[in-house]
Amino acid sequence: MSERLQHDEQAHPGVGTYLTVAGVLTVITLVEVGVFYVPAFQGLLAPVLLTLSAVKFVLVVGFYMHLKTDHHLFRVIFAVPLLIAMAVMVALLFLFGVIAL
């Protein structure tokens, strides 16, 4: 293994970090379901749920898929198609009038 590989692919998080992330994911999921059933939150449902979902997404990708510590090239290979997919989604939703300015 080259020195560069050893430098760029840092050690993965420990078991303690994995358990902490699992705990946070569980709490966020409980909050998501709770928010869904609370009438007072109905007006803010979309932004709150999308934000919580994005946090869960980042936690899994960052810690469980190790993008936080792995080589930056993996981040680029993942992020570029993800951003294209998100752009296509937004464009389609505008095109079909699901969302509007």
Next chain:
Amino acid sequence: MTHAEATHHTSTGLDSRKIGMWAFIGSECLLFGSLISTYLVYQGKSVAGPTTHEILNIPLTSVSTFVLLMSSLAMVLALAAVTRGDTLWTRVWLATTALLGLIFLGFQAYEFTTFVHEGLTLQTNLFGSTFFVLTGTHGAHVAVGVLWLLSLLVRSFQGKLGAEKALNVELAGLYWHFVDVVWIVIFTVVYLLQ
């Protein structure tokens, strides 16, 4: 470095299999992005029932979501175990991940069966078509992941999954976690944002 190991590395110094897996996951973002977009575009446009409000079971799906999240935890624990050369716990966590994946599929089979009994099929309306294609495609990915995990378990029992093969577990883990993050999005967009 042996010749076999050298053939897997690129000029970047990174393993070509891991680069390939990330490229595959990137392409899967486009696949699921298109399926989720299609679901959203046709959401609320069904001219006949049943519709989302009438049929989706949030408590049941919340439990299956929790099961899939915990399977991701079991997967990283399997990777941690194989990295430190702990064969017993590698097997335990791989088996746990596969079992949780099967439980998730069981929930999905129950949900699909219930929907069909309540009159929602692939041909019933736009909601049925887009819902079954989206969640069915995701379920197929989970099924492939379970088979992959079971194959790793078999390799472990054959004594061919030591610490030097940890990358094989990491690649399966990348796929499994991606399936998990796709479900995180589906759970929010399809089930909670009705």
